[in-house]
Amino acid sequence: MSDLLERLRDRGWRLTAQRRVVAEVLNGDHVHLTADEVHERAGRLLPEISRATVYNTLGELVALGEVLEVSTDGRAKRYDPNARHRHHHLVCTNCRTIRDVPADETTDAPPSGDCFGFRISDVEITYRGLCPDCQAKA
Amino acid sequence: MSDLLERLRDRGWRLTAQRRVVAEVLNGDHVHLTADEVHERAGRLLPEISRATVYNTLGELVALGEVLEVSTDGRAKRYDPNARHRHHHLVCTNCRTIRDVPADETTDAPPSGDCFGFRISDVEITYRGLCPDCQAKA
DNA sequence: GCCAGTCTTAGAACTAGTCTAAGTATTGAG
DNA sequence: CTCAATACTTAGACTAGTTCTAAGACTGGC
Numbered sequence: 150m151s152d153l154l155e156r157l158r159d160r161g162w163r164l165t166a167q168r169r170v171v172a173e174v175l176n177g178d179h180v181h182l183t184a185d186e187v188h189e190r191a192g193r194l195l196p197e198i199s200r201a202t203v204y205n206t207l208g209e210l211v212a213l214g215e216v217l218e219v220s221t222d223g224r225a226k227r228y229d230p231n232a233r234h235r236h237h238h239l240v241c242t243n244c245r246t247i248r249d250v251p252a253d254e255t256t257d258a259p260p261s262g263d264c265f266g267f268r269i270s271d272v273e274i275t276y277r278g279l280c281p282d283c284q285a286k287a
Numbered sequence: 288m289s290d291l292l293e294r295l296r297d298r299g300w301r302l303t304a305q306r307r308v309v310a311e312v313l314n315g316d317h318v319h320l321t322a323d324e325v326h327e328r329a330g331r332l333l334p335e336i337s338r339a340t341v342y343n344t345l346g347e348l349v350a351l352g353e354v355l356e357v358s359t360d361g362r363a364k365r366y367d368p369n370a371r372h373r374h375h376h377l378v379c380t381n382c383r384t385i386r387d388v389p390a391d392e393t394t395d396a397p398p399s400g401d402c403f404g405f406r407i408s409d410v411e412i413t414y415r416g417l418c419p420d421c422q423a424k425a
Numbered sequence: 426g427c428c429a430g431t432c433t434t435a436g437a438a439c440t441a442g443t444c445t446a447a448g449t450a451t452t453g454a455g
Numbered sequence: 456c457t458c459a460a461t462a463c464t465t466a467g468a469c470t471a472g473t474t475c476t477a478a479g480a481c482t483g484g485c
Contacts, residue, residue: 267377303433364472
C-alpha cells in the first residue's frame with residue numbers, strides 16, 4: 150500500500166495524514182466499504198478527520214483509477230481497492246456480502262447480438278445469490 | 288398494459304386512478320424512468336398524485352416482479368417495465384442513455400472459476416460505452 | 426348505498442453526498 | 456531552516472433521493 154502513496158506523490162499529491170489514513174483503511178483485497186465506513190475506520194486512527202475529506206480523497210482515488218466505485222444496490226456506493234485485477238462481484242441477496250470474482254475473456258465479451266451501435270468499453274457483472282453462510286442458515 | 292392491471296387485480300390489488308396512471312406511464316419496452324420522472328409524467332395525467340404514492344406503487348410493482356429496479360449509476364434508481372424478457376443494459380458513459388440488450392445462455396453463465404460457494408440465482412450485466420449519437424459528436 | 430379496511434396525501438424525517446468559505450499545513454525556494 | 460504560496464481540510468449548510476407518519480379518502484364486497 151506504500152506503493153500507492155508513492156504513486157500518488159509521483160502524481161503531485163501532497164501526502165497528508167488524512168490521505169495516508171484513508172489509503173490505509175482501504176488496504177486489502179476483498180474490501181468493499183461505504184464512504185461512511187471508511188470515515189468511521191479512519192476516525193479511529195485520526196479522530197478529527199472530516200467526512201468531506203474522506204469523500205474528496207475517495208473521489209480522487211477513483212479519478213486516478215486506484216480505487217473502483219461499486220454500486221451493487223441502490224444504496225451507498227462502495228469503494229473497492231482491487232483495481233489492479235479485473236474482476237466482477239458476487240453479492241449475497243440475503244446478507245449483502247460482496248466477493249470479488251476474477252474476470253476473463255468469456256465474462257468480458259460484448260453481447261453476442263445487436264449492440265445498437267454502442268462502442269463498448271467496459272463490462273460490469275453482478276452475480277446475485279446466496280453465500281455459503283446464508284445457505285447453511287436457510 | 289391492461290394485462291398488467293388484470294394481473295394486479297387478480298393479486299388482490301385495488302385499482303385506483305393513481306395505480307392505473309403509474310402503470311400507464313411505465314408502458315413501453317425501452318423505458319428507464321426515475322421515480323421523479325414517473326411522478327412528473329403521472330402528474331400530467333392526474334395532477335394531484337403524490338410522490339409517496341408513486342414510490343409505493345413502484346415498490347409494489349417491483350415486489351410483484353412486474354417491474355425491475357435498475358441502478359446503473361449511483362444516483363436515482365430507474366424502473367424498467369421490461370421484466371418479461373431477460374435482458375441486460377447498455378449505458379452510455381457520456382449521455383447516460385440506457386438500452387436493453389437481450390440476455391442469452393452465454394451472458395447468463397456463472398463465472399467460469401471459483402464461486403466461493405455462492406449459489407448464483409441471477410446475473411446482471413452493465414455494458415458501458417459510447418452510444419452512436421455521442422460517438423458522432425466526439 | 427354502507428362500511429371495513431386499503432390506499433393516498435402532505436409534509437416531516439432521513440440517508441447519502443456535495444458545496445462553501447475560512448482556517449491549516451505541506452512543500453519547494455531561498 | 457524558514458517562509459510564502461497554495462493545496463488541503465474543516466464544520467456545517469445544503470441538495471437529491473427516498474422513506475415514514477398520521478390523518479383523511481376511496482374501493483369493492485355486501
